[in-house]
Amino acid sequence: MSHGHDQQQEQHAIGIAFFLNLFFSILEITGGLLTNSIAIISDALHDFGDSLALGLSFILQKYSNRAGNAKYSYGYRRYSILAAVINSIILLTGSGFIMRAAIPRLLDPVKPHAEGMFLLAIVGIAFNGAAVLQLRRGKTLNIRVVSLHLIEDILGWVATLIVSLILLFTDWYILDPILSIAITVYIIYHVMTNLIQSLRVFLQTVPDNIDTAALEAKFQRIPKVRSVHHTHVWTLDGVNHVLTTHVVVDQGTSLSEVIAIKSQLKHIAYEMHCEHVTLEIEYGDEDCSMNHENCEHD
Template sequence: MDKTIGENTAHGHQANDHTHVHEPHHTHDHHSCQHDHASGHSHVHPVTSNLKVAFFLNFCFTIIELIGGVLTNSMAIMSDAIHDLGDTIAIGSAWFMERYSEKGCDDRYNYGYKRFSPLSAFITSVILIVGSVFIFIETIPRLIHPEAVNAKGMLLLAILGVTMNGLAVLRLKSGNNDSINQKAVMLHLMEDALGWVAVLVGSIVMLFADVPIIDPILSLLIAVYILYNAFKNLRAILNVFLQAVPPKFDLETTKEKILKIPHVIDLHDVRVWSMDGSEMIMSLHLVVEENLSSAQCKALKHEVKHTCQHLHIGHVTLELETLSEGCKLVK
């Protein structure tokens, strides 16, 4: 029987003492690169489009905020404008790196550039955490010494802020919900939208009553909410970099479907991870019947990969072996 290794991974855990007959290397790599490239454009492109819209919306509103802060003489709005400027830089970075992540695989990055997407999400989340800490630092003194503000000017800017940031959040929500990068940016914009909701509520109250302490209280509550979600998103990003098993992977279902394929006796050494938090990658050893022909091995591999695609596993590495080989990796 021909023993075949489908695709080499970066882990090298497929290597063992067995003798293998490989597929033609150029044919396999060409297919793999085509798959990665097509896969990237099938679900990443809408993300870059959404990030582009979010970037320009945030950039334009930052300019409006800076002008509005000067006209209303409001340090709160000026501080938020500076915060939004940081958001704009973060979104611009996310947009650039998401586009970069769409590149197909090459000699330097065999799995393509998809890791640049969670890298951007990591940077965005760190900026978000720093921004939230800055809000704490600026807001706590105002709890002790509340400052008077131009309530009418704040109300007008708050309405515009809620509208602009709300549109950006809705645009991102309409895209790929599996993109960690998009989630991080959406969290940025949600923070801004909620912040302006707080400003809106506070400005309406302050139009009728002199209670400026409302603004810092709402700001602190929003900062706590954003910090919680930022750390949650950061944990998901770190799991991608540490190659943890993706949460949406169901090992039992995967085993059940693969074992139903003709000539498959058992499977072991199943490894699953993700490059970008969206598409899953899997390698495994298949124990198959003795004396299968090359054509049967080829058909078997095709059937396994086809089954895995229906389970949202886009990249599969296979090693075929028989019971007589006695694989050392069997647990």
């Protein structure tokens, strides 16, 4: 199946990105210590965190493709979201360490080796660029988090390149910790955004690309459907959703008409990436009180 093949390619892509990043972060740590640049050291620590995160994605993504079983009836899709949450925590921790190292240097700037910074920045752009190209085809929330992140890394390296050029001709050493802090603040902002998005998946919110009211309106346009209520949509991993809804039809609706309604409704749902669809068909004024007053319906 082509779907399984995509997943496998995605796995492969994450694996390659992981090894590229691990190799590169070791190179950077060495380079950062040699050039005495906190901006480079920040990037090194940060990229090391990325390697851990990628390794985790690699392992958990493998799990997330497994079929469901008696205990995990929806399968393991949410493992990729779990990986995204753990990645975020690792990156936030790394960012904390960077801030702690960079802030004192604002008051007491240290001279970095500008030529070395320049060379490391060139290598940084090349390596992160290669990793982004590897991940380009991924579609899950997790892989989008990872590739977005690598693009930010490239921007960080471009900034490092510019600062190293300035430091070649001036003694504005304070630019090094300033850049380090700027990169870190930018990273924290994006990590928080992604973390909130991942937590929303766990909190069963309606996926961003789905408007429940519009979906109900679409269902109501199916011939013989009188009304629709109790529609709930949530997502397993940001891509594959789950839908439940109640469809009211007239008392005398025939079996074949109900089957036609079901198939049209499922067709609409599948187009919205709802892979698990559960329908309740109600005839006329049938009572469907569910003993839960908390959900948002009229």
